[in-house]
Amino acid sequence: MDIIFNPPVNEENKYIGLLVGELRAKGYRIHPLDTFFSSRRHFRSIKLIHLNWFENIDDSNFFIGLRSFLRKLAVIIVIRLSGKPLVWTMHNRVSHEKGLAFFSRTITRLLLRWSHRIIIHSRQSEEILAAHGAKVRQKAVYMPHPHFIGEYGAETNPTELHGLKRLSLLFTGMVKPYKNLELLIDVVGEFGDQVQLTIAGKAIDDDYRQQVAYRAGQAGNVTLLPYFIPDSEMGAVLAGADAVVLPYDLSSSLNSGTAILAFSYGKTVICPEIGTISDLGEHMADTFHYQYSDREEHRRALGKQIKQAIALKRRDPQAMDRMGRRLHAYVADAHDSRRIVVTLDNIYRELIKR
Numbered sequence: 001m002d003i004i005f006n007p008p009v010n011e012e013n014k015y016i017g018l019l020v021g022e023l024r025a026k027g028y029r030i031h032p033l034d035t036f037f038s039s040r041r042h043f044r045s046i047k048l049i050h051l052n053w054f055e056n057i058d059d060s061n062f063f064i065g066l067r068s069f070l071r072k073l074a075v076i077i078v079i080r081l082s083g084k085p086l087v088w089t090m091h092n093r094v095s096h097e098k099g100l101a102f103f104s105r106t107i108t109r110l111l112l113r114w115s116h117r118i119i120i121h122s123r124q125s126e127e128i129l130a131a132h133g134a135k136v137r138q139k140a141v142y143m144p145h146p147h148f149i150g151e152y153g154a155e156t157n158p159t160e161l162h163g164l165k166r167l168s169l170l171f172t173g174m175v176k177p178y179k180n181l182e183l184l185i186d187v188v189g190e191f192g193d194q195v196q197l198t199i200a201g202k203a204i205d206d207d208y209r210q211q212v213a214y215r216a217g218q219a220g221n222v223t224l225l226p227y228f229i230p231d232s233e234m235g236a237v238l239a240g241a242d243a244v245v246l247p248y249d250l251s252s253s254l255n256s257g258t259a260i261l262a263f264s265y266g267k268t269v270i271c272p273e274i275g276t277i278s279d280l281g282e283h284m285a286d287t288f289h290y291q292y293s294d295r296e297e298h299r300r301a302l303g304k305q306i307k308q309a310i311a312l313k314r315r316d317p318q319a320m321d322r323m324g325r326r327l328h329a330y331v332a333d334a335h336d337s338r339r340i341v342v343t344l345d346n347i348y349r350e351l352i353k354r
Contacts, residue, residue, distance in 0.1 A: 002042075003348065004049040006033035012174070012228060015257050016052070018146045022341035028348075033075065047352050049079055050087040055108040059100040069103035076107065080114050085351035089119040090140075093128060093254045112136050117347050121145040121255045122275025128254075141347055145255055145276065146337035148264040149328070152234035155265050167195045167310045169270070170241035172229065173258045175203040180247040181212055183295065187303045189219035194310055197245070200225040200237055238265040242320050243288065243309055246271040247302050250292065263331045266324035270305045272298075283330050286323040 005023065008030050010016040020030050033049070035042060054076075058068045079086055088111045094104070112118070112132050118139045120126065130137045149155075169188065175181060181199065188197045199222065203209030209226050216222035229237055238244070244262040246269055256276045262269050270288040271277055277289050288305040292298035312319050 002029045002045045005030045008032045014151045018337045048085045052089045057103040065100040085116045087117045088115040094252050124275035144335045147331040147335040148261045156239040168242045169197045169245045172200045175201045178249040184247045185215045197222045202228040244269045263327040266328040268323040
């Protein structure tokens with residue numbers, strides 16, 4: 001069965017590879033969106049289109065953004081006119097790219113209206129969709145985000161962390177403004193030698209990399225690894241942290257693959273109550289979670305959670321390891337990609353039979 005799953009490849013995000021691999025194992029032939037119009041025969045052969053992050057618009061400048069918007073608008077109109085089933089995965093509350101928000105909002109509204117099914121990875125998404133009406137809410141299908149156990153090499157757990165009084169924190173992922181790294185660096189800087197923060201990830205552009213590097217240098221207890229961490233090294237990078245800290249923007253963030261990555265390698269997180277965290281249920285107690293309504297409250301709430309983590313490590317050096325182990329066991333069961341793709345396969349088959 002020929003389908004479009006877009007993007008079919010993402011070198012910086014194993015999420016795509018996990019799902020595509022399982023779909024291929026079930027007999028699906030996966031094609032990128034760019035081939036949709038390559039020939040009449042190919043166009044007719046495509047039975048279904050599944051889009052991820054399609055609402056994101058390149059906002060590096062207006063003309064590039066306009067071109068991106070018009071191209072996506074044309075594609076989604078053609079998909080609509082073709083009558084082919086459309087599936088969209090809702091990854092965020094809104095696009096993180098704020099510069100040309102009108103373009104992104106327009107594409108999102110069309111995806112909400114024209115998608116036959118909307119895949120959601122957190123229960124918070126249901127509330128957001130309900131605000132768009134009952135018909136939109138009825139399209140939602142919950143599917144856990146797949147875990148990453150074993151995907152970044154073997155798990156290691158260096159015992160030397162237990163002997164350090166200093167709290168070792170890690171931020172990893174693309175270094176982008178919505179992730180509040182400036183705020184994180186400022187808060188961590190206030191703790192001096194009680195905390196060591198490592199920021200590991202490639203910046204969205206060189207200007208932003210320099211901004212973060214300058215801030216990190218001013219703090220004095222922040223190490224910057226300003227490059228994409230190879231898969232073979234990620235396990236070791238995670239092993240060197242007591243916890244992963246993710247001070248995301250609640251206005252746009254909903255799900256976090258990085259939080260799932262942390263759990264997959266036995267690490268707890270310090271993170272706002274985005275959908276991924278809220279879905280943990282009783283296992284929320286194994287994380288340092290918080291809420292905030294503005295930047296100043298975010299600063300205070302993040303600082304409070306870091307302070308609690310410092311105190312916990314001093315009181316019981318292995319406590320965070322136990323929290324991470326429980327989270328690992330939870331995602332190993334509830335976020336298994338093979339079980340998840342059974343749900344996706346059922347959705348596809350139901351839509352194609354229509």
